[in-house]
Amino acid sequence: MSVAAVLPVSRSSSVVLNLGDAPAVISLASLIGDAALSAKVNSLVERGDAPGCIHALLPAASTLLASSQYSNGQVSSAFAILASTAEESGVEGSALHDLLLEIANTAKSAGSASEKPEEKAQRSAARVKALAAVYHVAAAPVTRANILQILLETAHERNVDALVAPVLARVDSWVEAWALPTAEAQKLHRACVDVAEALYAGETGGPAAERAACTAVLERMEAYLKTFEAPGSNAAAGVEVARRACALFLAAPHTFASDMLNLSAVKALASAPDAASKAAGSLLTAFLTGTNDAVASALSAHKAALPALGLDEGKLRSKARLCMLAAAASASRANGGNGVVSYADLRATLGTSDDMVLEATVLEAVHHGVVVAKMDQIESTVTFEDVTPRVFGDEEWKTLLHDLKRWEVGLQRLMHVTL
DSSP, rough: HHHHHHHSSSSSOOOOOTTEEEEEEEEHHHHHHOOHHHHHHHHHHHTTTTTHHHHHHHHHHHHHHOOOTTTTHHHHHHHHHHHHHHHTTSOHHHHHHHHHHHHHHHHHTTGGGGGGGGGHHHHHHHHHHHHHHHHHOOHHHHHHHHHHHHHHHHHHTTTOOOHHHHHHHTHHHHHHTTOOHHHHHHHHHHHHHHHHHHHHHHOSSSSSHHHHHHHHHHHHHHHHHHHSSSOOOOGGGGHHHHHHHHHHHHHHHTOOOOGGSSSSHHHGGGSSSHHHHHHHHHHHHHHHOOHHHHHHHHHHHHHHHHHHTTOOOOOOHHHHHHHHHHHHHHHHGGGGGOOOOHHHHHHHHTTTOOOHHHHHHHHHHTTTTSEEEEEEETTEEEEEEEEOOOSOSSHHHHHHHHHHHHHHHHHHHHHHHOO
């Protein structure tokens, strides 16, 4: 009796290993070609010892991973057989969880020492596919989350992050559906951060693609940092990613609004032991809430830490002007304001006496989507028609509600005229 014949991949189907003229459904032991292993596995099958079968076959599965003579499909099918065997074995609870993680960790690392350099890329893909097969078979939410974490870590460690890129867009909905404990959610989100950063670092598709990749990193970082809002969480444990998130936000040419200052892990930067973390938190606070003088003061105070954060002082000063302009635009529209600001007021806000610098800043802000504005050089005014708030707090909600109410009244008038 072959192993595969009694080890379904799911409750309704078996794994097919396509080996040309060989039988379509075969045992893993037969696939390896080890007669002694085949005899041992068949004996374990007859005794109904599913965990014993798995532990006997794991070294054989490692052989599949290490050799390029076996296709990715064969490898993933083999690991699906092992995972399905565990799920159907009658083992439950933590024992089943541990057994499936043992299978997953085998797919991650077993046999890697014997890989030839020229085979590493192909075998890396095989490992990712094998882990995907185990993930799809696992049923328990925490087990699925842990296997997905291992899958992401494997792809990242082997520089094949692109293979798991689609996960990043769906992981938030999965975490919510699985109702994971905070610690498990943190580990999974942390693995996503590493993958997203690698994808951004390797992005070569031009400005639009780089912008999208940068946005994806910030989204993954914020998702991770938000897990520290759960009761009893140690916000200090999120400081490393918080520092990187602040630095990325400050360095990115298209980011001007964020709610990160509300996050406990970002607040914890102020009490971090290293100068770079303190600088990251202080600079972000100045950029999102401070005046031009506050930004200048923060840059002066933390100038020595900028290289450690990968930040350029000149670029930060240019970006600060855009942030100050956004603040002025928001203030001009608050509480039903008409959005009109004089050149004189904007020069004071931006810390410049040059109208050309002011106008260039407005044009750059429009280009980056920070504001929608019209300049009147005759009247020396700028009319802000829309703005992206630096932060979204109580005042921003009031402004939004006011604008919605005004829009509702206008719509009702239009409907009355039309009818």
